[in-house]
Amino acid sequence: MKSCSAMESTSCLKFSLMSLIWIIVLMNEIHGYKGCLETERSALLEIKSFFISLSDIRYDDKILPSWVGEDDGMPSDCCDDWVGVMCNATTRRVMQLSLNYSQGLNSFYSTSASLLINMSLFHPFEELQSLDLSSNGFTGIYENRAYDSFGSLRQLKMLNLGNNDFNDSILPYLNTLTSLTTLNLRYNSIEGSRTKQGLVNLRYLQVLDLSQNNNITSGSLTRLGRLLR
Ligand SMILES: *[C@@H]1O[C@H](CO)[C@@H](O)[C@H](O)[C@H]1NC(C)=O
Numbered sequence: 001m002k003s004c005s006a007m008e009s010t011s012c013l014k015f016s017l018m019s020l021i022w023i024i025v026l027m028n029e030i031h032g033y034k035g036c037l038e039t040e041r042s043a044l045l046e047i048k049s050f051f052i053s054l055s056d057i058r059y060d061d062k063i064l065p066s067w068v069g070e071d072d073g074m075p076s077d078c079c080d081d082w083v084g085v086m087c088n089a090t091t092r093r094v095m096q097l098s099l100n101y102s103q104g105l106n107s108f109y110s111t112s113a114s115l116l117i118n119m120s121l122f123h124p125f126e127e128l129q130s131l132d133l134s135s136n137g138f139t140g141i142y143e144n145r146a147y148d149s150f151g152s153l154r155q156l157k158m159l160n161l162g163n164n165d166f167n168d169s170i171l172p173y174l175n176t177l178t179s180l181t182t183l184n185l186r187y188n189s190i191e192g193s194r195t196k197q198g199l200v201n202l203r204y205l206q207v208l209d210l211s212q213n214n215n216i217t218s219g220s221l222t223r224l225g226r227l228l229r
């Protein structure tokens with residue numbers, strides 16, 4: 001690099017200013033790099049679109065409003081800025097997702113026969129430990145590739161499906177979440193009568209909430225309990 005002579009001082013000053021601006025831009029880039037993983041960030045935006053697609057158009061603005069690509073022109077970091085998302089401080093990967101009550105009132109109170117959750121949406125989150133999908137009015141899951149999607153949640157310890165309308169058909173899928181320690185199925189339509197295996201593979205399960213499932217009988221509860229481990 002040339003050093004500045006007196007003659008060139010004006011352009012030299014300009015050059016230094018430009019370098020300074022570049023350094024600031026670069027530092028911003030590096031800072032931005034500490035943000036959440038791009039694959040997880042776009043997967044989160046897909047989840048948001050999914051919830052919007054289920055809801056009444058009137059509620060679109062109320063669904064995960066902090067999950068935006070940019071905030072006042074600055075890229076927004078899904079780990080630090082998005083409500084309901086918590087990341088591991090070291091790996092910056094998503095650890096916790098709270099998607100409770102995400103759809104707005106419409107679907108929850110609607111009488112629509114079925115509202116299916118697409119579990120493939122959670123495929124990229126390999127470090128996910130806690131997932132809250134309570135109070136959304138889901139009745140089931142898309143069967144297509146569902147076993148794969150559940151199987152990828154290897155670190156999932158806490159799953160809250162409370163306040164939905166899942167029935168026994170969800171049990172075989174839940175039975176693949178072998179790291180689960182807490183499973184909340186409160187206020188659903190579980191009967192426990194038609195399941196072959198129950199939740200026999202959930203070896204680490206410590207808390208299972210089956211309260212407020214209308215059609216569960218003491219017989220089916222005993223049977224489920226026997227099939228627990
Ligand atoms: C975050 O990730 C690191 C590296 O994988 C791991 O050692 C640590 O236990 C994680 N933290 C939490 C709170 O899970």
Ligand SMILES: *[C@@H]1O[C@H](CO)[C@@H](O)[C@H](O)[C@H]1NC(C)=O
Nearest residue numbers: 098099100101102132135160
């Ligand atoms: C969702 O659950 C979290 C705790 O898991 C709670 O803090 C939050 O208020 C809940 N959100 C709604 C909209 O109910």
Ligand SMILES: *[C@@H]1O[C@H](CO)[C@@H](O)[C@H](O)[C@H]1NC(C)=O
Nearest residue numbers: 046118119120121122142144
């Ligand atoms: C479920 O989500 C995955 C991943 O985003 C997508 O490829 C697939 O088309 C979705 N399936 C349905 C039935 O919407």
Ligand SMILES: *[C@@H]1O[C@H](CO)[C@@H](O)[C@H](O)[C@H]1NC(C)=O
Nearest residue numbers: 114139140141166167168169
């Ligand atoms: C259980 O839920 C699934 C998915 O919504 C549905 O297809 C099935 O008919 C339900 N079974 C019963 C017995 O209600």
Ligand SMILES: *[C@@H]1O[C@H](CO)[C@@H](O)[C@H](O)[C@H]1NC(C)=O
Nearest residue numbers: 167189190191213214215216
């Ligand atoms: C479950 O209970 C409700 C009433 O609480 C009843 O209308 C319904 O038919 C029952 N479903 C089954 C599959 O037995």
